[in-house]
Amino acid sequence: MTASKIPVTVLTGFLGAGKTTLLNRILSEHHGQRIAVIENEFGEIGIDQALVINADEEIFEMNNGCICCTVRGDLIRILGQLLKRRDKFDRILVETTGMADPGPVAQTFFMDEDMKAQFALDGLVTVVDAKHLLLHLDDSEEAQKQVAFADVILLNKCDLVTPDELDTVEQRVRRINAVAKLIRTTNADAPINTVLDVGGFDLSRAIEVNPDFLQPEYPFEWAGLYKLDGAAELVAGACGHDHGHDPHHHHVHDEHHLKLALLPVPASGEDALKSAADKGIRAFANVAEDRAPGAALEPSMTPWRLDLHGAHAHFPVRIAAPGHYVLLSEHAPEEFHLTLKSADGKTLRPVLAKYFEEGHSHDEAVTSVGIQCEGQVDSSLFSGWISAVLSMQGNDIYRSKGILNVAGRDTRYVFQGVHMVMDGREEQPWGDAPRNNTLVFIGKNLDRAKLTEGFKACLRKPA
C-alpha cells in the first residue's frame, strides 16, 4: 500500500450479522487513530471521538449499462469533503447495508481518478451470521456477492450453531470464496489485526492453507478402477426418493440420465486413477452419445448418456483386451445403483475408487478458481491476456488477485481487481524465496481450464 494513501476498509454483511459490534470494537481498540466512519444504515456507534457520517447509498451509473463501471456517488462526495478537513484521518471505514452490492463500493477506489489518487482499498470485510448464512446464500445474490468479494469473512455467532452445522457453513463459504481469511467468532471478536491492514494479504499462504481450490473441478463425482477380464455388463437404475439416502446427497439433477465414460489405463494404482481422471475432464467436455438400454458400451473419449427410464437398465460392455479400466460417473454410483457385472453375473468390485468433491459446478453459481505455477511471466503478454479476460468476463468476475514472477524483475508483482478494473504494483523482493505465480479469480461461470491455459500462454518459454 502506498504510504500516502488513506486506507479504506469496507464492512459488509446482512443486518444483524454483527457489523456494528465489529465496528465498535475497531473504534474502541484503535483509539490512537483518527477514524472516519461512513454508514449507510443506522447503527449504534458507541464511540464519541470517531466522526460518523450517515449517507444514502447512491449508485452513479455509466452509459454502457455495465455494472463494472458503476461507482458510489455518496462516497465520492463525502470522501472529497473529508480531505478538506484539517484533522486528517488515518483510516476510513465504510459500513454498507446488507442489501448493498459491494462491487460499486470497491470500484469507487479503482475507477474514480480523484478517489484513486487519495485512497487505497485496504480490504473488504464481510460479517456473516453462521445460523442464517445458508438461507441468505440461497435467497439472495447480494449475500453471495458479499461472500465472494470479501478479503476477510467473520463467521459470527458460532455459539448458536453446532460444530457440524458450522463445518457445513464453512464448506459452503469456501466453495464460493476459497481465498478469504475465514475467522470463526461468537461476538465479532476477531483480532483487529486480522481485519485491518489486510492490504498486504498473503495469497500464497492462503493457498497453502486451502489447496483445494487449485484442484480442477471434475465434471464427474466418482471414478472406479476395475480389472476386466472380458466382456461385462453395466447395470443402472434411476434413483428414487424412497431409498433412505442422506438428503445432503440429493441435489437437483436429471434422474433419468447418467453420463459415463470408460477409459483404459496401463496399470492399476493411484497414479493410473489420477491420470484417467485428468483425461476424463477432456472426455467429459465432448458431446455425449445417447445410449438406450441394451446398447453396447465401449471405452472411448466420447462419454455416453445412458437412458435410465425404467427400473434397471442393462448395457453390455465390450473391451478390446483384458486389462485395467477406469469408469467415470457423473454421479455417485449408489445414487443410480450402478454396478458392473462379469459375464457370469457376478458383481465386480472396483480395485480402487475415488469420490470427487461434488457441487463445484452445479450447486454454487459463484466459485473460486486458483492457478499456481512456476515460470517467468512476460509482462506484455500478461497485460494483454488479463485485460482481455476482464473486459470479456468482467461482469462475472467479482474479484481477481495475483502475485506474479515477472521476467526480468526481482520483486513480486502484486495485482488485484474488481470486475473489469485492476491495479497492480511491485512489492517486496523475492530474495531467496521460491519464485512462482499465484492467481485467483472469484466469480460466476469461470472456466478453470481456459483461464489456466490462458495464463500459461503468458509465460516465457524456457531458453
Added chain:
Amino acid sequence: MKVLATAWQATLDDYPTALAVSRDGAVIAAGTASGKVFLFEAKTGALLHTLDAHANGVLALAFGSKTLASSGQDGQARLWDARSGSQIAAIQGGSGWVSHLHYAPDGKRLAMAAGKVVKLLNDQGALLQQWTAAAGINGLAFNAVGGMLAATAGAEALLWRCVDGGLDRTLKWVSTLINAHWSPDGKVLAAGSIDKSVHFWRAGAWLDSKMGGYAKKPAVLAWSADSKYLATTGEDAIIVWPFSGKGPEGSKPMQLLHHLRAPELLAAHPKKPLLLSGSPDKSLVLWDLKAGEVPQGLASMSAAISALAFHPNLPLAYASDADGQLAAYRIDP
C-alpha cells in the same frame, strides 16, 4: 507573463470550502471546513463578521440581493443579513448534507438541495416549493428569468417550474450527470457527466448534444457572462467550447493550458468574459476568453487552490488555498 499583485490577504481558521462576493460588491464571504463563515470588506479585507454557521463544515455560500445563504454538513441552510451578519432563518435540508445552494437572478428566491430533496425558499426562509428526485441531486441551476429550476439527479436533468412546482420536462442522458449550469442568457443548459463527457440542451428544441473526449470527468463548468463560452475541467488544459455563431457543433474548442497540474476550479466573471482557474499545483491563472489561449495573469499561493471568486465591479479576483489563506489580487490591465 504578468504576476498578479496582491491587494490584501487574510488567514482563515481552516480549509476554505466556498467563496462568494455580494451583488453590490461590498462584502466577500468565505466558508471553511471548521463551519465558520467570515465576512470581509471586499475592497480592503477588513474583517466585518465571523459567523458560527455549520457544525462539521460549510459546503456552499450564495448571496441574494440583501441576504447571504450558507449550507453545510449539519444538514441546514442558514439565511443571514448580508450587512449585519445576524441570522434570519435556519432551514432543515432533507437528509444529510446540504450540498447545493443557488439564488434566482432576482436575488429573492433561494434553491437548496440535500440528498434527493430540493427546496425553494423566499428570502426570509419560508418554503415556496419542495421536490424530491429519484436519486441524489448533483447539480442545481436557475434559468435566466428564474422561472425554471434545473436539477441533475442520476442520469436525468429535471426542469421544474418555480411558480406552480410542476415538472416541466425531463432531459435524459444514460450516465449520471454531476453538475448543472444554465447559460446566463437562459438559452442553454449544460451538465457534465461521469462518463467523461459534457452535455447541453438548447431551450426549445431540447435535443441532447454531447461533447466527449475528456480524460477525466468534467467536474466543474463555467459559463462566460455573455453566454458565448463554456469553460470545463477534466483535462490538463481548460476546454472552452464556443457557443456564439454556429456553436460547438463541429467547432474546435479553445484549450487553455498553463497549470502544471490539471485545474480543478473555475470561476467566470459576472460581467466580463474573464475566467479564473485554480489548480492543486498552488497556481491560479487569469484568462481573457476574447483574447484566446494566452494567459493574462498568474499568481501562486502556498497550497492547493480551494476556491475562487471575482468582484463584480472592482478589478479584483479572490482565491483561497488549502492552508487557509485568502487573497485578493489586482486584475486591472
